[in-house]
Amino acid sequence: MAKRIDVSDLDIYYGNFKAVEGVNLSIEPRSITALIGPSGCGKSTFLRALNRMHEVIPGARVEGKVVIEGQDLYGSDVDPVDVRRQIGMVFQRPNPFPTMSIYDNVAAGLRLNAKKTSKSDMDDLVERSLKGANLWNEVKDRLNRPGSGLSGGQQQRLCIARAIAIQPEVLLMDEPCSALDPISTLAVEDLMMELKEQFTIVIVTHNMQQAARVSETTGFFNLNGVGQPGRLIEYNPTEKIFSNPDEKATEDYISGRFG
């Protein structure tokens, strides 16, 4: 299921403003790749460009190539809706659908796409996804209660269950733990370690310990100044980034001697 992502010469724009410039990297399947860097350097923008969520914003566009297992995501005959079915996303703030129950939230990916699924298949899928997100034991007795009644950490895991229920190839996570307490963060991190057996995971985080704990590979984004585009400074195995980085800027950022 998991697939390899190759990005070459990617420039990302908001209207005339170039937000990210010249990104080249390859993301290995069945691994966790972390993206770190200061605020406003384009990590999230880059992440959103990987499943064409970027273009939801009016005026936003992309130049360059993103290739998943030989398929160019920005090819002229590619439907962005199909891309997003293959590449799931978890957002910074938990956003379960407030009108739906816990069950319906997990089933939303299929239901909203009007895929005909039998009741028992759907029950299986919901159970498997919730188990996959380590949430099943906490909610199995109240699947028909509203999803917005859960705690923040549970809501975030519900969103992960919703994302993996459509069985994507790749899972993008945009600061998934920044709104969570340490215990919920730990739960989500454990979950990521399990999920990488099946998915390719890319995570944006401001928490460098988190990047060091969970990821195999780390990319450091930085920008030269306000109004300048962000760029990928260094892309290396996590161990190397945190012990002996190639670039001075990376070392400064990681050791807190930044700017």
Next chain:
Amino acid sequence: MSTSTQQSSAAPETSAPSQGALGGHEKQAPWVPWAVFGAAAVLALGFGLLTSWNIVLFVIYTVVLGTLGTYVLSRVTEGPRKAVDRLVTCLVISAFGIAMVPLVSLVYEVVRRGAARFDAEFFTASLQGIIGPGGGAYHALMGTLIITLLTTLISVPIGLMTAIYLVEYGTGRLKKSITFFIDVMTGIPSIVAGLFAYALFVLIFGPGVRLGIMGAVALSVLMIPVVVRSAEEVLKLVPNELREAAYALGVPKWRTILKVVIPTAIAGLATGVTLAIARVIGETAPLLITVGITNALNFNPFDGRMATLPVYAYYQLTQPGVPPQDAIDRAWTAALVLIMLVMGLNVVARLISRLFAPKTSR
């Protein structure tokens, strides 16, 4: 207005233990302002008896004297900060009272005069063959309901789809111009809307035409901008994160709108539509031109004149016949039924917003 009665209930209280307040000032016992207003009422009564008795002057004297007295007393005993607080409280309550005067007096008067004919016959009989007492407004009630229903059927789809376009799809000049013209439409006088519908149907059917559907078209011109405005505001309130969550699941935009955005906003949408209906149900001028009046039942909005409650009330009052009192009574009852319809719709709107609101209970 009712200070004298409130004072009588508050006065027998024994003085509450006064507590020390900041700055060494004593805190006023809760009955003190009432007592001040009571004294003001007695003073105003004295004025009134000395000069000439007038209930309006009495109320005004009481409120002005009571406010001044409360302020001065509070300033002396509690200090300027508390005094200003009490002064503004008095002013706000007075403003509320003034705002309530028209509403209360209107409802009181309509109920008092409308009660005379608020009977079964009024809701079951038309005016066909009625000269003098008896008769009812069954035909007008049905006419109002049919025309309002047709108006809703025309306005709600157009209004909702316009709002969805403006919030979800619209960009640039087209969006701006639609918003501008919606604002212009909001300001169209209702008589102009009526003339528009009349002129439109005269072009098709020739002069002198009167149809229920013409009224529905005229009312739609008034209702569409109200629906668009309220729906637009409600759709804007749906968090963008929910749309993004749906897109990220590979849901196409139109399905996201249909299955996520609208269900999330349904309570507000339904409330807006209900209030828009309440807004047009009492319109008189456009119906006067387009639908006219009749004394007989007519359930078919595509064939001839129909009676409606506002127009019915207007004609019963202005052309009562001889003796006039029976028709005037019917006019008041028609007004009462209309007010009840509008208030009922407002209650329904509140119930809808409570019933459909997203549930967050744990």
